[in-house]
Amino acid sequence: MLDRTLVAKLREIVGDVYFREDKExxxxxxxxxxxxxQSLPDGVIYPKDTDQVAEIMKCLSRYRVPVVSRGSGSNLCGGTVPVQGGVVMVMHRMNRIVEVDPENLTATVQPGIVTAEFISHIESLGLFYPPDPSSMRISTIGGNIAECSGGLRGLKYGTTKDYVLGLEAVLANGEIIRTGGKLMKDVAGYDLTKLLIGSEGTLAIITEAVLKLVPPPKSKKTMLAMYKDLYGAARTVSRIIEAKIIPATLEFMDNPTIRVVDDFAKLGLPRDMEAILLIEQDGDREAVERDMESMRRICESELADRVEVAESREHAEKLLTARRSAFTALARLRPTTILEDATVPRSKIADMVLRINEIAIKHNVSIATFGHAGDGNLHPTATTDARDLDEVRRVEQAFEEIFEAAIELGGTITGEHGVGMVKAPFLEWKIGKSGIEVMRGIKQAFDPYNLLNPGKLFAKETRKRVVIDRG
Amino acid sequence: MLDRTLVAKLREIVGDVYFREDKExxxxxxxxxxxxxQSLPDGVIYPKDTDQVAEIMKCLSRYRVPVVSRGSGSNLCGGTVPVQGGVVMVMHRMNRIVEVDPENLTATVQPGIVTAEFISHIESLGLFYPPDPSSMRISTIGGNIAECSGGLRGLKYGTTKDYVLGLEAVLANGEIIRTGGKLMKDVAGYDLTKLLIGSEGTLAIITEAVLKLVPPPKSKKTMLAMYKDLYGAARTVSRIIEAKIIPATLEFMDNPTIRVVDDFAKLGLPRDMEAILLIEQDGDREAVERDMESMRRICESELADRVEVAESREHAEKLLTARRSAFTALARLRPTTILEDATVPRSKIADMVLRINEIAIKHNVSIATFGHAGDGNLHPTATTDARDLDEVRRVEQAFEEIFEAAIELGGTITGEHGVGMVKAPFLEWKIGKSGIEVMRGIKQAFDPYNLLNPGKLFAKETRKRVVIDRG
Known part of the structure; x- marks a missing residue:
């Protein structure tokens, strides 16, 4: 329950209708x-501009009330669950495209705009914003920045962090900072822009962003390569990169994923394949043709059972949509879906998929794996039932071993979903005690009273590393 | 003078020959x-590996002795001058390429390797490392990382920060941290990799880096466009980008630069031109041809007096070398050369060059301007004489006004050279009091006793902003 004087002040700042305490x-x-x-907040506030955010933060910090800023809450790491109560700050009213600047190839946006809406506006101007998280129809740019979201085009084009040139943000004490700008180069002090990207709302509240746009590719082609041998698919990934081709998309689906996606999307995918690669190249027509031909030959030499080039843009879109629907399709199987994103160097993709399968069998749980093979970012996805406590415990145990395996293979516990609550107990496995200490110091410098999204990133206790029994 | 017990310990760690206190x-x-x-250190140490760096830091932090880590010291911001004495740590012995991994397109290197040597090794393997600071024949990769160096290819390919995937670094207390890895995606906690890049040796000592490599472009073309009208050149820059062409290089030289470069390199450049653009495109042959043709047409429609396409790779190299030699050529004019790198949004290039010229006239100093027009990163360069105190004072006054003008135009005080000592008094102009406070907090978190490159980035006093008299 919030202090009533504080509530009166908050209502004064945003207007009665934009501060809510009702149960709904x-x-x-x-x-x-x-x-x-799940965890109930004490209030929900909807600011309309940066000044309101600053005023709100001055009040909340005076009263030492935690705040969780959020967009659509589509994250998969518990990043916006208000575990310590306090106020949830919803950024949806701050959803304007402030400016598109074609001379500098930048767009200035507020955080609450939905990613797909922003992208479609940018594309209508003949420009291109590459980050395309699978959640983009509901996620917001602010949420993408907070989590440093990736997507299907990450391999060739990079992720959100590669497209944010400057930020306006409100600090815990209500002060406003501005970093970077419409500048391709800026080394004035520590790179606060990059530090805030992926900081999961724990360092500041992002209120505006200057994004980098690029010229759109002139053409695009899509193909599917289907394998009865998992290693053939994995070797294809490595050999494409070794051949110095960086495809726009290089996605992987394993057999269980293929089956459910096909049930869902009715594409007539061959259900006996161990792996499918979805490969796209974009760019100039001649280069795309040449790369597609080279990649087709690599697929065939690695004994792909079938290679299918999409004959039209519609066909290609259908294939892409199938891949994007993997999570939704899997979610239909059972009541609870837990999707992770262990990431490894791309040369270790096959090893990682095999380890995931071993671990799933060992714990008698059902895990399908799909993901961004080109950048080693896999999404092992467990379908389970939250009411079956024993099974959930086994799923959690399996994921712990999956994180451990990713680290062993030179990878990380999260490639694009963030740490949040879910992976906080494992963060030390990746960055070590000293790394955690440094990060805690940074957090302390920005937010001395731990009011910004508390309970995220840093765990009360690091999980003990298990010795994996591979017997 | 260093404590003798400390010196004995340091000698024990590295061996007598690798710790020096002699005057030379x-x-x-x-x-x-x-x-x-200039400022004398108390000792110079040459570690051979990460463990030695860690041991050295444990000793130095126990004795609270400052340390300045450096490569070749080619920076232009006073970044490696040991202003508070202490120990200079020279990284030249740690100059190995630890591994090149063609499957993951990464190279793992020690910080002391010379950039050009690294690049030429990488190119001999048929791969490409784009960051190409003008100092690359002497600068080291470690120095490039510390300053986040840019170069001529920044517009299309980005700068050093875009090519560092992971770091090993030693903290002030001697602990070793490892960030990132051979991973295209990693969001496990705050992005310490990016935070250390450009931190100018003030947060940690970088001991190893995992660098991202890319496939080399298949072809490259170079052309010069010469203008009697400065605005025609500037408009050309904006119109090329608006036409959705991102050239590999888009360099600018003003008339004073053209004259000295021609004296130096004997290229027969037309000495009556107000501006020259050096334009390169690389990529697939057909795309390069098409882009070059489009850019040639834009140059002509903006009334370029002459457009010259290099007819051979040798000719192109000569033109590029001419541009790279601008600093050296200018340095021959007078005893002291002061080169800055105020950076503006690329649409403001012409405004900025005109402001620089006005400011130079007002203060009766000689400033030539060249730089990376495509990313708005200009290098106004004053030729002066350190013994003429009055003139030096006027030069400094002029640069203050140039920084102010850059900020006014939405730019920054430094695009690729770093803050160091030289721009520390101006940092607040760019990032504000709250920004400085946050950065000091980060510094404190990493280095509580202020031992790592003290006296850099943060000034005792911020320079007062002048109101520019444009009358």
Whole structure:
């Protein structure tokens, strides 16, 4: 329950209708896209501009009330669950495209705009914003920045961090900082822009962003390569890169994923394949043709059972949509879907998929794997039932071993989903005790009273590393 | 003078020959590429590996002795001048290419390797590392990382920060941290990799880096466009980008630069031109041809007096070398050369060049301007004489107004050279009081006793902003 004087002040700042304490609002903001996590906030606030955010933060910091800023809450790491109560700050009213500057190839946006809406506006101007997280029809740019979202085009084009040139943000104490700008180069002090990207709302509240746009590719082609041998698919990934081709998309689906996606999307995918690669190249027509031909030959020499080039843009879109629907399709199988994103060097993709399968069998759980093979970012996805406590425990155990395996293979516990609550107990496995200490120091410098999204990134206790029994 | 017990310990760690206190060593490491700055260290140490760096830091932090890590010291911001004495740590012995991994397109290197040597090794393997600071024949990769160096290919390919995937670094207390890895995606906690890049040796000592490599472009073409009208050149820059062409190189030289470069390189450049653009495109042959043709047409429609396409690779190299030699050529004119790198949004290039010229006239100083027009990164360069105190004062006054003008135009005080000592008094102009406070907090978190390159980035006093009299 919030102090009543504070509530009166907050209502004064945003207007009565934009501060809510009713049960409906509290429940609606007690969870996010992550299964099995819920915690009620004490209030929900909807600021309309940066000045309001600054005023709100001055009040909240005076009263030492935690705040969780959020867009659509589509994250999968418990990043916006208000575990310590306090106020949830919803950024949806701040959803304007402030400016598109064609001379500097930049767009200035507020954080609450939905990613797909922004992208479609940019494309209508003949420009291109590459980051395309699978959640883009609901996720916001602000959320993408907070989590440093990736997507299907990450291999060739990079992720959100590669497209943010400057930020306006409100600090815990209500002060406004501005970093970077419409500048391709800026080395004035520490790179606060990059530090805020992926900081999951724990360092500041992002209120505006200058994004980099690029010229759109002139053409694009899509193909599917289907394998009865998992290693053939994995070797194809490595050999494409070794051949110095960087495809726009290089996606992987394993057999269980192929089956459910086909049930869902009715594409007539061959259900007996061990792996499918979805490969796209974009760019100039001649280069695209040449790269596609080279990649087709690599697929065939690695004994792909079938290679199919999409004959039209519609056909290609259908294939891409199938891949994008993997999560949704898997989610239909059972009540609870837990999707992770262990990431390894791309040369270790096959090893990682095999380890995931071994681990799933060992714990008698069902895990399908798909993901961005080109950048080693896999999404092992467990379908389970939250009410079956024993099975959930086994799923969690399996994921712990999957994180451990990723680290062993030179990888990381999260490639694009963030740490949030879910992976906080494992962060030390990746960055070590000293790394955690440094990060805690940074957090302390920005937010001395731990008011910004508390309970995320840093765990009370690091999980003990298990010795994996591969017997 | 260092404590004798400490010296004995340091000698024990690295061996007698790799710790020096003789005058020659001290003087040789009392300055760097920046004019008019000098300060003697108390000792110079040459570690051979990460463990030695860690041991050294444990000793130095116990004795609270400052340390300045450096490569070749080619920076232009006073970044490696040991202003508070202490120990200079020279990284030249740690100059190995640890591994090139063609499957993951990464190279793992020690910091002391010379950039051009690294690049030529990578190119011999048929791969490409784009960052190409003009100093690359002497600068080291470690120095490039510390300053986040740019170069001529920044517009299309980005700068050093876009090619560092992971770091090993030693903290002030001697602990070793490892960030990132051979991973295209990693969002496990705050992005320490990017935070260390450009941190100018003030947060940690970089001991190893995983660098991203890319496939080399298949062909490249070079052309010069010469203008009697400065605005025609500037408009050309904007119109090329608006036409959705991102050239590999888009360099600018003003009339004073053209004259000295021609005196130096004997290229027969037309000495009556107000501006020359050096334009390169690389990529697939057909795309390069098409882009070059489009850019030639834009140059002509903006009334370029002459457009010259290099007819051979040798001719192109000569033109590029001419541009790279601008600093050297200018440095021959007078005893002291002060080169800055105010950066503006690329649409403001012409405004900025005109402001620089006005400011130079007002203060009766000689400033030539060249730089990376495509990314708005200009290098106004004053030729002066350090012994003429009155003129030096006027030069400094002019640069203050140039920084102010850059900020006014939405730019920054430094695009690729770093803050160091030289721009520390101006940092607040760009990032504000709150920005400085946050950065000081980060510094404090990494280096509580202020031992790592003290006296850099943060000024005792911020320079007062002048109101520019444009009358």
């Amino acid at each position: 609002a509290l429940v609606a903001h007690s969870y996010d896209g992550t299964p099995m996590l | 060593a001290l003087v040789a490491h009392s300055y760097d590429g920046t004019p008019m700055l």
